[in-house]
Amino acid sequence: MYVYLPIAEISVNVFLILAMGTAVGFLSGLFGVGGGFLMTPLLIFAGIPPAVAVGTEANKIVASSVSGVFAHWRRGNVDVKMGLVLLVGGFIGSSLGVWLFGLLRAIGQIDLVIRIAYVIFLGIVGGLMLLETARTVLRARRKAPARKLHQHTWLHGLPFKIRFRRSKLYISALLPLFVGFAVGVLAAIMGVGGGFIMVPAMIYLLGMPTSVVIGTSLFQILFVTANVTFLQALHNQTVDIVLGLFLVLGGVVGAQLGVMYGTKLRADWMRALLGTLVIAVGAKLFFDLVATPDDMFTLGDSAGMH
Amino acid sequence: MARLALLLLALIAAGQVAPGGKARAEPLVADLSSHLIAITTGFTGAEVLVFGATDGEGDVAVIVRGPEREEIVRRKQRMGGIWIHGQSFRFRRVPAFYTVATTKPLNELATQPVLARHQIGLENLRLDAGGRESDPDYKAFADALIRLKQSELLFPQSTGKVQFLGNQLFRASIGFPANVPVGTYLVEVFLLRNGEVVGAQSAPLVISKIGLGADIFLFAHRDAPIYGAIAILMALVAGSSAAYLFRKV
Numbered sequence: 001m002y003v004y005l006p007i008a009e010i011s012v013n014v015f016l017i018l019a020m021g022t023a024v025g026f027l028s029g030l031f032g033v034g035g036g037f038l039m040t041p042l043l044i045f046a047g048i049p050p051a052v053a054v055g056t057e058a059n060k061i062v063a064s065s066v067s068g069v070f071a072h073w074r075r076g077n078v079d080v081k082m083g084l085v086l087l088v089g090g091f092i093g094s095s096l097g098v099w100l101f102g103l104l105r106a107i108g109q110i111d112l113v114i115r116i117a118y119v120i121f122l123g124i125v126g127g128l129m130l131l132e133t134a135r136t137v138l139r140a141r142r143k144a145p146a147r148k149l150h151q152h153t154w155l156h157g158l159p160f161k162i163r164f165r166r167s168k169l170y171i172s173a174l175l176p177l178f179v180g181f182a183v184g185v186l187a188a189i190m191g192v193g194g195g196f197i198m199v200p201a202m203i204y205l206l207g208m209p210t211s212v213v214i215g216t217s218l219f220q221i222l223f224v225t226a227n228v229t230f231l232q233a234l235h236n237q238t239v240d241i242v243l244g245l246f247l248v249l250g251g252v253v254g255a256q257l258g259v260m261y262g263t264k265l266r267a268d269w270m271r272a273l274l275g276t277l278v279i280a281v282g283a284k285l286f287f288d289l290v291a292t293p294d295d296m297f298t299l300g301d302s303a304g305m306h
Numbered sequence: 307m308a309r310l311a312l313l314l315l316a317l318i319a320a321g322q323v324a325p326g327g328k329a330r331a332e333p334l335v336a337d338l339s340s341h342l343i344a345i346t347t348g349f350t351g352a353e354v355l356v357f358g359a360t361d362g363e364g365d366v367a368v369i370v371r372g373p374e375r376e377e378i379v380r381r382k383q384r385m386g387g388i389w390i391h392g393q394s395f396r397f398r399r400v401p402a403f404y405t406v407a408t409t410k411p412l413n414e415l416a417t418q419p420v421l422a423r424h425q426i427g428l429e430n431l432r433l434d435a436g437g438r439e440s441d442p443d444y445k446a447f448a449d450a451l452i453r454l455k456q457s458e459l460l461f462p463q464s465t466g467k468v469q470f471l472g473n474q475l476f477r478a479s480i481g482f483p484a485n486v487p488v489g490t491y492l493v494e495v496f497l498l499r500n501g502e503v504v505g506a507q508s509a510p511l512v513i514s515k516i517g518l519g520a521d522i523f524l525f526a527h528r529d530a531p532i533y534g535a536i537a538i539l540m541a542l543v544a545g546s547s548a549a550y551l552f553r554k555v
């Protein structure tokens with residue numbers, strides 16, 4: 001069954017979109033990842049213009065993160081103060097990102113930038129996942145030594161120190177501001193929540209306890225992707241509500257299945273599988289960038305200036 | 307059945323003019339089976355029948371042109387191992403859609419100057435590159451424009467020929483793909499005899515988005531802030547209600 005997407009301005013097979021949403025949702029439920037970094041490239045492969053894929057995926061992440069924020073909030077797993085500092089950075093970063101997005105689109109380079117960003121990040125994320133799997137397998141054989149909560153480095157000498165009671169931290173506000181900013185830019189340009197960058201940054205860079213990391217990162221993701229959705233809709237008109245609705249529908253069902261089956265599957269092998277999948281998607285995007293194109297010419301998207 | 311009825315109507319219309327004999331009879335009468343194509347949510351393309359009658363034997367050429375707009379053609383170039391967009395050409399007033407249906411191959415239809423004057427055939431389409439027509443790269447970019455539009459199915463090369471029924475009635479079926487741009491189209495019908503145009507008639511054809519999809523598109527562009535807010539609100543509602551529904555599963 002084909003449905004016409006009003007903003008993407010193409011007809012797509014509903015079942016294909018639903019299946020993609022469900023598959024990515026399944027992985028999200030299984031691993032607690034947002035899945036934006038898989039969904040956006042899949043949408044591009046399905047023929048959705050990259051700009052619309054990014055804007056719409058941000059909208060979908062609003063839907064997929066809201067319930068998580070509530071759940072973690074109830075359990076007191078959100079460091080609101082830390083979340084707000086991250087958000088300030090996130091708002092600045094995502095606003096700058098959307099502006100940059102419009103600029104790149106006007107000069108016809110946005111598709112390229114999106115693809116390159118994905119090649120880099122999928123390579124890193126997929127590589128880290130496989131590394132993590134290898135480490136888990138190794139750790140099962142010998143016990144890992146106890147690690148300190150965090151090491152003190154020059155980062156702790158930065159000014160504007162603030163006490164984050166919930167995270168048991170006394171660090172410079174510049175650190176979370178920077179993390180929030182960087183993730184905000186990524187959210188705007190790549191249409192991802194940025195959890196896969198933010199969670200490690202919160203643990204290793206800020207030294208936050210893992211108990212509040214997920215809740216606080218979801219808190220930041222919810223508001224930053226809402227900001228991206230609004231600004232993309234305002235400046236670039238790249239948010240497709242119809243496409244978003246199908247993605248949410250598939251994603252919700254998939255996430256529930258993922259949570260249900262999550263306990264029955266070997267986590268480390270599933271992670272290896274996901275890592276391989278991520279690298280495969282990245283490799284496909286990379287190949288498209290370096291392979292000699294079939295046609296040297298492209299018809300421009302003059303950014304709605306027709 | 308409907309098409310047949312329309313054809314008969316055309317025949318009658320032509321027939322009424324001919325015996326009237328007040329002035330010279332119209333050499334060509336033509337019309338479309340529909341003057342409006344509505345792009346609805348389930349739109350997968352459409353076909354329009356161009357039909358009419360002539361006052362005798364001759365050749366017929368049907369040209370369908372979409373609304374004109376600016377197109378940018380960019381050439382990829384290799385930089386640091388990857389292919390990026392480099393040089394570009396802007397073409398002004400390119401028809402968003404263009405197709406020709408004829409009774410004969412173009413070269414048998416008329417001489418080159420006649421074809422060029424009426425822009426019959428893709429190779430006779432005038433492309434305005436804003437004064438860069440003498441640029442050595444112009445031809446490569448102009449060819450690329452036509453090739454790319456063809457690959458998007460917007461410059462279909464053969465949409466079926468013009469068929470004559472008897473020697474006065476003709477019909478041609480013009481296909482429009484699912485991605486056909488909206489706007490006001492012009493359907494021109496030429497009657498040619500001995501390589502000269504002896505009759506011409508044109509009719510407008512409107513292609514517009516109708517229904518929910520069109521409303522959403524307009525809304526997203528006219529009231530962008532409200533559209534953005536609604537997109538967020540819908541996501542919030544969908545996300546929370548899904549979580550509520552699956553709470554006990």
